[in-house]
Amino acid sequence: MAQTADVVPEFPMPRASGCPFDPPPALQELQKQGPLVKVRLQDGSEPWLVTRYAEQRALLGDARVSADNTMPGYPTKGDGGGGENGEDKFSFIMLDDPEHARQRRMVTAPFAIKRIEALRPTVQKIVDGLIDDMLAGPQPVDLVEAFALPIPSLVICELLGVPYDDHEFFQDNTKTMVHRDATPAERGQAVRAIAEFLSGLLVERRADPRDDLLSSIAGRVTAGEIDHRQATEMALLMLFAGHETTANMIALGTAALFEHPDQLALLRESDDPKLVASAVEELLRYLNITHLGRRRAAVEDIEIAGQVVKAGEGLIFTNEIANRDPEVFADPDRLDITRDARRHVAFSFGVHQCLGQPLARMELQVVYGTLYKRIPTLRLACRPEDVRFKHDAFIYGVHELPVAW
Template sequence: MTTPVYPMTRAQGCPFDPPPQLRELQDEAPLVKVRIFDTTAWLVTRYDDQRTLLADPRLSSDVNKPGYPNTVARAIPTGEDAGIGFILMDDPEHARLRRMVTAPFMIKRIEAMRPQVQAIVDGLVDDLLAGPKPVDLVEAFALPVPSLVICRLLGVPYDDHEFFQQNSRILIRTTASVEERTQARNNIGRYLNELMGEKLANPQDDLLSGLGERVKAGELTRRDAAGIGVLLLIAGHETTANMIALGTLALLEHPEQLAVLRETDDPKVVAGAVEELLRYLNITHNGRRRAVLEDIELHGQVIKVGEGVILPNDIANRDPSMFSDPDTLDVHRDARRHVAFGFGVHQCLGQPLARMELQVVYSTLYRRIPTLRRAVELDEIPFKHDGAVYGVYSLPVTW
C-alpha cells in the first residue's frame, strides 16, 4: 500500500465534507502511516480512538518533542517579544499557564457578556440592512463580530483589528513561507508586548490587565503574558469568524435547516443547531498533532516513542459509529459529544465564548434578514483550502 499524503484533498463540489480518502481510511485502515512533507506520522481516523488518545498522557503537545508532525505548528516561530502561549506545552506548565486565564472563560462570566454580544450583532445587522447590496458577509459581519468581542475581553483596541487580522491570516496559511510566518509572528508579538507594557502601567478591567497583575506578582514573565495574549487574540477571532461565514453558507445550502433557525425562538434549539454545525463543518481541518512519549498499542500495531500522531477531528465527527447518517446536516441532532473543540486537557479554552457568540449570531442574522441568500454561484466562492482554519475568504450575499 502506498503511503497516503496528508492532508488530503476535498472532493470537487463537496466543500463541507472531509476528503473522501479519510472516510476510506476510517472504514478500512483506522490507524495508518501518512506522509507529511519529508516525514511520516500515524493518522487516527475513528472517533473512539481519537477521544482515547487525546486524553492519553503518553502523547505530547510540545512542538519541540521528537516526532512531532512537522508542518504548520513547528513552522510558527516563538517570536522576539512573546512566547507561544500554552497551546503547544504539556502539563504541568500548560496547566499552570492555562489556569491564569480560565476564569474569564467560565460559563457564568461568558453568559454575562451575552447582552453585549447581542448589541454588537444587532448593530452590525443594522449596518448590513442600511448599506449596499450585495455585500461580503465575511468583511461586513463574520469578522467584526468575534474581533469586537475578543478585543473587549482582552483589552485590545479594535482600531488595530486590521493589523492583527492581516498578520494572523499569514500565520495560519499553510502556504506561507517560514520567513513570512516569522515576520507575522514577530509583528503580533511586538504589538502584544508593547500593549502589555501599557497594561502594566495603567491596568484596566480586562484580561490582559489581569495577566499584568500576574507579571507584577512574579508568577508570569511579561514575554509569556504577551504570548498568551497572542494565542487568545488569534484563536478568539479566526475560528469563530470562519464558523459564522461557513455555517451561514452551509445553512443557505440546506434551506430546510436554515428555516428551523429562522423561525425558532427556543434557545435550546439554537444551542443544539450550533453543536451540529460545529460537528458538521470542522473548521480546524489539519488535524490535532501530538508526539509519542511512550509506546502505545492500537489496533494491533505499536505507535512507538518518538513518532508523531495526527488526529483529524473532521473525520472523527463524521464517524457513523458515533453519529448516525453523519454526512447529513440535521440541526435537531444531539451532537454535543463532537470533538470540534478537542478533548482532554487541551480542549479549547474559549469554547464557551465561541458557543455563545454563534448562538447569538445564528438566532439573529437569519431572523432579521429572512431572505438572505448567496449573491454568486457556489463554485465562485473562494474556500480556504490553504489554511489551518477552514472557511471562505469571502461570501457575497444579498436579500
C-alpha cells in the same frame, strides 16, 4: 494495521470537487480501513493518522501523548500543518502538564461560563449593530468582511482590553499567519508585529491595570509567575484563537445553511434557544475549520486498537472524520440541527481542549439565532461553485461570501 512504504498515502488530502463541506473522500476511506493508519507528510515522515472517534478521545486524553512540538516524532509543518491552528509554540497550548496546567489556570476565569454569559448582551448588541449597518448599505455585501470578521474582533478585543481601532491591523496580520502559502519570513513578521503591539500594551497594564484580561496577564508578570515573554505569548494566543477561528465558523456555517435550505428554515423560524444551541453543536460537528489535524507525539509506547504506537512516533487527529464516525453519529454525512451533537470533538478533548469554547459557543448562538431572523430573505449572491474556499489556509472557511436579500 501494517502498511508497506509504497502504499502509505500522502497527507493532507484534497476535498472532492463540489463537496466543500465534506471531509476528503480519501480520509473517509482510511477510516474504513482502521482507526490508526500511517500517512506520509511532505518531509517524508510517516506519522499515525487517527481516524475514529473512540481512539481520538482515548489518545487525546492520554498523558503519554505530547503536544510539545519539540518532541521527537512530532509531525512537522512541512505539509502546511504544525501547531494546533498552524501556529508555532504559542504559550501553554504547545506545552505539556504540569507547566501547561499552571499557565492555563492563569487565564481560565474570564472564560468561565458565568462570565461568558454576562457578555451575551454585549455580543447581541455588536451583532445587531453590524446587521443594521448591512441593511443600511448597498447589496450585495461580503458577509465575511462586513459581519463574520468584525464580530470576534470586537468581542475578543473587549475581553482582552485591546483598542478596537486596531482591528484592521490584527485582521491583516492574522490572515498572513494562517495562509498556507505565506513564507516563514512573512508569517514570522506578522507574528512579531502583533506580539510587539501586545507587549507594549502589557507594559502599560502593569503600570495602569484595568478590568480586562491583559491586565490580569500583566499582573501574573508582576507577581513573578511568568515572565514578560510568556505573558506576550499568552496574550497573542488569546487574540489569535478568539479571532480567526470564530470568524471562519460564522461564514462557513452560513454557507452550509444556504446549501441546506430546510435546516436554514428550521433555524430561522424557531424561537427556541435550545434549537439554536443544538444547531451550533451540529454545525461544529458537520463542518471543520481545523482541517489539517491536531498534531501530537507519543512519549512512551502506547497499545491501542491492536496497534502499538511507539515512543517518538507522530500522531495526527483529524476531527473532521472523527465527527463523521458512523459508530457515534447516525447518518453522519447529513446536516441535522435537531440531533444531539454535543459529543463532537471540534474543540478537541482532554487537557488541551479549547479554553475559549464557551465564548465561541455563545458568539455562534447569538449569530445563528439572530442573523437569519433579522434578514429572513438572506441568500447567496453568486453561484455556489463561485464561492472560494480556504483550501490554502491553516484555518478552513471561505474567502468571501457575497450575500443579498
